[in-house]
Amino acid sequence: xxxxxxxxxxxxxxxxxxxxxxxxxxxxxxxxxxxxxxxxxxxxxxxxxxxxxxxxxxxxxxxxxxxxxxxxxxxxxxxxxxxxxxxxxxxxxxxxxxxxxxxxxxxxxxxxxxxxxxxxxxxxxxxxxxxxxxxxxxxxxxxxxxxxxxxxxxxxxxxxxxxxxxxxxxxxxxxxxxxxxxxxxxxxxxxxxxxxxxxxxxxx
Numbered sequence: 001x002x003x004x005x006x007x008x009x010x011x012x013x014x015x016x017x018x019x020x021x022x023x024x025x026x027x028x029x030x031x032x033x034x035x036x037x038x039x040x041x042x043x044x045x046x047x048x049x050x051x052x053x054x055x056x057x058x059x060x061x062x063x064x065x066x067x068x069x070x071x072x073x074x075x076x077x078x079x080x081x082x083x084x085x086x087x088x089x090x091x092x093x094x095x096x097x098x099x100x101x102x103x104x105x106x107x108x109x110x111x112x113x114x115x116x117x118x119x120x121x122x123x124x125x126x127x128x129x130x131x132x133x134x135x136x137x138x139x140x141x142x143x144x145x146x147x148x149x150x151x152x153x154x155x156x157x158x159x160x161x162x163x164x165x166x167x168x169x170x171x172x173x174x175x176x177x178x179x180x181x182x183x184x185x186x187x188x189x190x191x192x193x194x195x196x197x198x199x200x201x202x203x204x
Contacts, residue, residue: 008086008177017138018172019045022059022097025131026118031057056163057101057118064169065094072178082183092173094145097122103162115166119147122168135172145169 023029028044034055036042042055048062069090077084099115123144125131135142146169 002183004181004183006179006181008179009175011176014138014140014172014174015047017134017140018061018095019043019047021131021134021142022061022122024134025122025125025128026059026097026099027121027125028057028059028118054100057099057113057115059097059099059118062096062098063093064096067092067094069173082181084182085180087178087180089176089178090173091176092171094169094171096167096169098165098167101164103164115164119166119168122170123147126170138174140172140174142170142172145171 022045026045031044033044034042036053042053042058044057045059045061046052048060069092072087072089074085074087077086097119099118101113101115101118102111103114105111126142126144148167148169
């Protein structure tokens with residue numbers, strides 16, 4: 001058989017939508033964008049594992065676990081040239097969204113919008129239309145799980161002791177679709193007999 005697998009669900013688009021949702025719900029979108037030395041905008045929200053410039057305040061999204069969602073179901077299409085099956089499989093990402101802010105600005109004035117405020121905003125605004133519509137557009141459901149406030153990253157290290165950190169956990173879920181296309185198949189088998197010349201008899 002000649003079979004090809006095609007990923008229908010675009011997970012990069014889903015990740016971009018979740019980033020935009022965090023940016024909107026947390027209130028980070030209301031802050032003035034910062035630029036790097038080359039004039040590029042430094043993102044306020046990013047997925048963990050990317051070596052990007054970091055300018056506080058910012059948020060990092062980390063997938064903590066992907067619980068099993070059971071077996072997929074499928075739909076079948078047949079043409080003269082191929083048989084095609086589309087498999088739909090539920091998925092869920094348990095994520096942690098961590099916020100990092102400074103305690104003081106460059107002039108030494110205390111910053112009141114600390115990390116827990118952005119975490120609290122995310123919980124309070126998660127289901128409001130401006131944020132919710134960003135995930136509705138890519139058919140992603142979500143639900144809050146917990147909130148964790150931390151007083152500092154590494155209090156014993158001078159460069160980090162005045163950084164606030166807070167995190168919230170959300171589950172994002174949807175349906176992942178994968179297509180299996182078969183261009184070489186058979187549907188019936190003819191049993192060979194003497195009449196259809198498919199069977200050769202020989203005597204002892």
